Amino acid sequence: MRLSIALIYSVHAVLDLKLKNVDLVMKYNLHSRLLQRMAENKCHGCIKLKEHMMLAREIKKHKEEVNALQFQMSDEALQQMPEFQGRIDVLKEIGCIDSDLVVQIKGRVACEMNSGEELICTECLFENQLDDLEPEEAVALMSAFVFQQKNASEPSLTPKLASARKRLYDTAIRLGELQARFKVPVTPEDFAKDNLKFGLVQVVYEWAKGTPFADICELTDVPEGLIVRTIVRLDETCREFKNAAAIMGNSALHKKMEVASNAIKRDIVFAASLYITGV
Structure with a gap:
């Protein structure tokens, strides 16, 4: 060499x-x-x-x-992602942040939402969709945010709850269309169906009214364990909505969420152990 x-x-x-x-x-x-x-x-x-x-x-x-x-993982890479910019534009459009990316009251409320999809929960609150509902009806509608099972028997709803369900579903469709318009990879129908599952609305409504657990289980084909988990998670959702109401300065909603939480927090669902209930 x-x-x-x-x-x-x-x-x-x-x-x-x-x-x-x-x-x-x-x-x-x-x-x-x-x-x-x-x-x-x-x-x-x-x-x-x-x-x-x-x-x-x-x-x-x-x-x-x-x-x-x-x-x-850097901010520079995120800013180059079309999806990231699209989500920023969506937040601007609905008023969660302003043109300088400063978080507004609506954005602070969205930050409180952990149990359900943040945008749908926030729009539900700012559109006052729970204002004309009784606490039992409000918490029943909110079960759509936390219920996970995709396939469940169709609930039998009162006209008032049926109207509230349609209004909330239409909000989810509108948010899905808005995201799609800003190039976020979302299909409006899938966005609504994935984030809103109304299978336990009737069950939670009857439970909040005081119906025994054995009777509400007859209203659906959802397993008892999943019903219990959903109601327990729903109590956390009530706390989140109560905190959001405090940020918004909505004392009526704050009180309603407190009443709703107390209505579902009872009996076998919140017992320390299912094995010692009634002892």
């Missing part, structure tokens, strides 16, 4: 090889200098050169992966 490098340097690119192209001569000279630097490097004679080169390539590969992941 050293002999071949020496031979290369003993040959003149223009005089001996008759190269006339300026770019070609420059590339030839660059190549010759690189070969010389390789020969002068102390690693060139290392008996583990191949092993070390493989290790160096592996380290370089992992460093590139780390850099790529760090970039994906």
